Amino acid sequence: MQRNKISLLVLATIVGLGTLLSGCGDQEEVKPTASNSPQSEASKSTNKMKITMFNQGTFNAAAPIPPREEDIQRQMLEKALDIDLDMMIPQAGQATTKLNTLIAGGDIPDLIFLKSRADLAQYYDQGVLADLTPYLDQFPELQKRFSSDSWEAMSYQGKTIGVPGYDNVNGMSRSFFIRNDWLKKLNMEVPTTPDELFEVMKAFTEKDPDGNGKNDTYGFIGGMNKEGNLQTYGFDSLMWMFGVNPPSAIEVKDNQPIFLFIDPKMKEALAYIHKMMEANVVDPDWVTMNTPDLLDQKLFKGKVGFMIRDARRLEPDYQQKMKEISGEVPEWIVIPPMKGPYGDQIVERKSFQGNSWAISAKADKDKIIRILSMLNYLFTDKEAYPNFAYGIKGIHWDVVDGKIKNKTSELSKEMKEKYLWVDHYRMPRRGDDAEYFSFQNPKTTEAFTNNQQYVGPTLPGNLLTADPSDTLAADRTRFINESLVKFMTGKEPLSNWDNFLQTLDTKFDMQKYKETAIKQFKEAGIIK
Structure with a gap:
């Protein structure tokens, strides 16, 4: 088995630990079996x-x-x-x-x-x-x-x-949830592309899908953590439709690193989200959604038609919470991620x-x-x-x-x-073993199993470690996060995209970051 050389710089990495279930019972004799040589x-x-x-x-x-x-x-x-x-x-x-x-x-x-x-x-x-x-x-x-x-x-x-x-464990926490009962009422199909998704979200916002005669529904809800990072709160899943994601997402193609947060496709992803914002299909409460629990409350209340949540929200305990909070159990279903303009169809990247x-x-x-x-x-x-x-x-x-x-x-x-x-x-236990989790709702098992085909490979950027001499690292990341939010909300027009890239180079020494990444990738054997 071939192994690539990893340098001392590449020591610390992301610790990925899945959410795990426990179980117990009475004992019964089990005869062990030894496997083959050696x-x-x-x-x-x-x-x-x-x-x-x-x-x-x-x-x-x-x-x-x-x-x-x-x-x-x-x-x-x-x-x-x-x-x-x-x-x-x-x-x-x-x-x-x-x-x-x-x-x-x-x-x-x-x-x-x-x-x-x-x-x-x-x-x-x-x-x-x-x-x-x-x-x-x-x-x-x-x-x-x-x-x-x-x-x-x-x-x-x-x-x-x-x-x-x-x-x-992958293919569970980033599931694409949509209100199937709303789709049926509006005589619409499950969306399969970003454009189709936009039309569905627009209809969910404007056509009174819950039939209460009030203008109180929205097409989408997302959020960002307390540090201002968009990852894991829904907006990053929309970006994956265009094959990009916020900071730390780095691919290697043709022997060169591709920094996805400044890739031209990121500009397209931000334009798509800005279009959603302008059409008012995004619940304005998104700016306060900085914990998973807050997003769950939106799911339980049933006033949003599309969001990114854990597949286990289909389990009976969560269904009961929906009934307690909204008085009903909305017909949430998990659908495949949209297939983007460049062929990307990603629910999440492998940890x-x-x-x-x-x-x-x-x-x-x-x-x-x-x-x-x-x-x-x-x-x-x-x-x-x-x-x-x-x-x-x-x-x-x-x-x-x-x-x-x-x-x-x-x-x-x-x-x-x-x-x-x-x-x-x-x-x-295998990370894709649905039986291990002992799901009570067959739809949860189905969603988890189906999602596995949309789990993309691990990005090589996960191998990188911070350069101790890069004193601008924290400020650079903060600037990137803040800029992406400004672009998608319209506070900063996308016509200023080139200014954003120039500021990264002149004020935050983006070139140093690129050189550090290339150096570590070479030491790891990822770049020749």
Whole structure:
């Protein structure tokens, strides 16, 4: 497997952690199965090997570790790999301190879960972690399990020093919600292009779709966070129709970095949003929408016809909130993202792989092989998968009509609390596994599954780190954010776009930022 060289500059990266669900129940005997060589060879060993695991990758750090005789997942791992597993769960917020204390005392855990690539590189530089490059070719299935960009994040100085920790979850939080009942009343179809979407939003605003005789509905609602960033609040999804996004979004094409926030297509995206503003199809409350909860309230009230929200808003609990707040349950449906003028059809970009499993430099060859065999079993054994991803067979999941059925959502609160510890083993769950989430509404599953095809690849700009000598970085980002808002609202005419670019160059040294990006991309092997 080829690995690109990553420099010391490229240490810190975005930590992507999905929103995860827990589940519990009574226990039932499960027969573990070992997978193919070399893992099966490890399971045949006559000497049980002790492996210590520092598991801050647990999905519930507050859950207790059960005794071995009650811990079915631990039993499976120990039997399949012929190991004695000693798992440590650090308390939330204390993981780094605890790990550093262990390292300082010379008691380095054999297997360590790390939450950021910065930590992975730092501990390797300190001599704490092993180089896994010589061993990974023995585990082709493990290599196939994760995407090339996830493995790329494990590469440092031309070596592979970690195994991806677990999949991030994509294709859920940026779902395109639209009022289907309003579409039906106005005799309109689901929009598929930006122009069609504009006409729908205009009709939702002007044609009294709720039939109350009042001018109190809007086509769209978005927002921005308290720092003035438009990302994740809806407007960025409109920009993706044109293949661009706000600061930090950088592509590489034809061996050159493309800064999407100053790309000519960004001007088109801003013109589209400005057109929406001029037509008054945007709820004017958007300027106060600086938390997800506030946007949810707009969804529940049902006075906006189109917005970007989490697919789980189709679940019964949220449907009940809609009924309590608006007196009805609007017929919200999740639709595919619009296909833009350049062919872009993106619901969101895949999150960067920040988390990882690393192995102690103190581990000898046999132990490294045994640990990689364990990870191979965890992440690639199909029969073992539901026992780790979902929980205990017969309680959290079962086989119904020949298919695996996750029953977590059906469990009582008491049963969930009784078996919270199964969350320590959920790391193998796939980020696109709808069954894992145990959705109660089939429409949620459908929306989540359909969205997967519109998740774009991770942008290489995620690998970049700030240049400590770039003293204008914060001011530059603030200026970009403020300018984009001014352009889309009309406070600054788009005829001044060239002035905006010139100001970036003359006042905020955009050239220095470009040179830093090119330098880091070259060191990472992304630009030749």
